[in-house]
Amino acid sequence: MTLDKPFGITTVILAAALLSACGTAPPRYSALPDYSSVDVPSRVSPEQSTDVTIYAMGLVGTPYRYGGNTPDSGFDCSGLIGHVYRARAGVQPPRTVAQLQDWGQSVPNNSIRTGDLVLFSPRNQATHAGIYVGNGRFVHAPSTGGVVRLDRLDSSYWSRQQIAFRRP
Template identity: 40%
Template sequence: MTAQNHVPSLLSRAGTVSALTLAAIGGTMLAPGAVSEAEAAAPAYAVKALNVAAAKKGSPYKYGAAGPTRFDCSGLTLYAYKQAGKTLPRTAQQQYNKTRHISGSALLKGDLVFFHSGGRVYHVGIYAGGGKIWHSPKSGSVVKLDRIWSKSVYFGRVR
């Protein structure tokens, strides 16, 4: 048996474990109230924008609307970031043009996910972690959390 297989028994016998001991056996530890490294790296304004978007869950889609009760996709991102103290242009394409373009491996909560076809950006959402975005998808729908459904995406970080 490896040391990692003994982690639960070590913890239950000892009751507590030091960070050095946990590191030695290949575990990880967060202090109460701490956040993961990825979450800690996300700018506070991006996390706030993400929370604003999540709070709009169930708000109806309306083409051209930018809140506070109805949204299209870029209207939701514009509204959420405005509440977080950042200014974005109106359309998904304009928002993509204004963000700092990043790779998928650099993606943090609160970053923008842009869907594209033929080089044209047609949709945007706010990354929520775990391969999911908050977005306002289409007429007849509402603001909701969805999995990223396409590989034709770009990623942008609001500055």
């Protein structure tokens, strides 16, 4: 089979897409670009989204604290998101990860932008969240004894999670 004709390439891509949809595994983050992005409405402007991202990255190293929601007291994952969005976009997110799962608009992987929320669900209920900062990375407050940190979505741990993106 030659792939130098557009019909041949399209057929191969379509077949691969159909075959990949047959599996039972949850959707995973893919670092491969998809140039058919969708415009997702948002109450946060692109400029505010950039501000959210820069501020979140500046909080890397802040101690984790369950229930924490300030730089002085430390953060849990939803407290970090709440603080950053209130401070840089004037938006009040819900307090819990379960509530964040339905906040804003769902964003397809091919349309994510900096400042979008990243939600992790080992099953169907989100249990952890962070802020997408670009290039397959996100800022989050991971666990007791840890600190706010920058991680990669394609790392061995996070890539095994079901991942969803939300835009406030």
